[in-house]
Amino acid sequence: MSAVVSLRDVHKRFGQVEVLRGVTLDIAAGEVVAVIGRSGSGKSTALRCINRLEVIQSGTIEVCGHAVHDPALDLRVLRQDVGMVFQSYNLFPHLTVAENITLAPRRVKRTPRAEARSLAEEALARVGLSDKIDAYPEQLSGGQQQRVAIARSLAMHPKVMLFDEVTSALDPHLTGEVLKVMEGLARGGMTMIVVTHEMGFARRVADRVIFMHTGLVWETGPGQMLAAPQTPELKDFLAADL
């Protein structure tokens, strides 16, 4: 099996608190995985360990052939292959949409200005925001900002994309436009790990759903598993969610 992301017995502690207690996980190229679970179950932490925003205490993490657990790894090499989108968008407020998107290609990949501009146009077209290329983030709605954040990540042509509750800060009527963009990416063959509370998205779009509980992968299966949970914990979680 050709895993693009592979975690082996990953342990992560914050001080005394063990947040990940032996997470093992393989994600294949082109696979879309939805990660669900209660608040505090370690979903964000697991995601952040994958591109080493957090350092793990033991276990191994391989991403696109990079040994993430290896302290000698060049993070900039890893992060060219891994895109990440946050709940709070985190666009750069002092830069226009175009500048937000072209910053990394220009600085990291030394893409010439004109070429970077067409890269931005292309990425914005994919998220349906071509007309906002010269706007500033504060002039956009939350949903539009989040789509720009996705475009910014796409412009680096990542092999894997991580999404951490990217619609949680949005009004329900703005959630749909972001989910649609993500669905498009999924159909386009992007490898995606999506931490989400959107059960509809998990059911419809994800190839696989992972239910995390108390720092462990508790239950995993295709989207249909949400209709027939095996463990009482998942049953409780789904009941509480309704």
Place this chain on the structure above:
Amino acid sequence: MGSFTLNHVLYLLQGAAWTVVLTALAFLLGGVAGFGVMVLRTSRSRIVRRASLLWVQAIQGTPLLILLFVVYFGLGVVGIELPPLLAAAVSLMVYSSAFLGEIWRGCVEAVPRTQTEAAECLALSRWQVLFDVVLPQAARIAVPPTVGFFVQVLKNTSLASVVGFVELTRASQVINNSLFQPFLVFGLAGCLYFALCYPLSRWSRRLERKLNVGRRQPA
């Protein structure tokens, strides 16, 4: 006792010009050193952060006058003779480095950590994150306190008179020694200091107001 003439006024104005030169030097040198201190104070290495904090606390706990004596007389003893202007400029650089370093560290740390994370996730290097993402946002809020600090520095340049540098304060002392009209002479010197500082203070306060009003909420 002579009378106050146009020559005296010109001498005072010349002193005021040197005060401005000294302040500008302190701004340039202190700005560079302060930037260095800011970088060290926000380093990832705890040892570097601790060591630079020690520097900051040592300087902030030392009167500027003592710094001047150390640089001018102290270095003189070990054979490094600095002209008064240079000695004063170096002292003010050391002094400003600690204060500006801390002011700017605060501004850099006021930029949300999530901005740095987002930039790091785009594979930018530490310096690229600093220069392209953090500093442009920190600079906005750094201007008012920085200008405010240099109003203080401008007034503190008067201490350079003790090592014999003829800036505004020393110039007024020299004139008063021959005329003995302290109210007139020092009053004039005070007015000149005020004329230099007031526009800066006004500007700093206006920037601060603009910043508070101009902080628009994201849509």
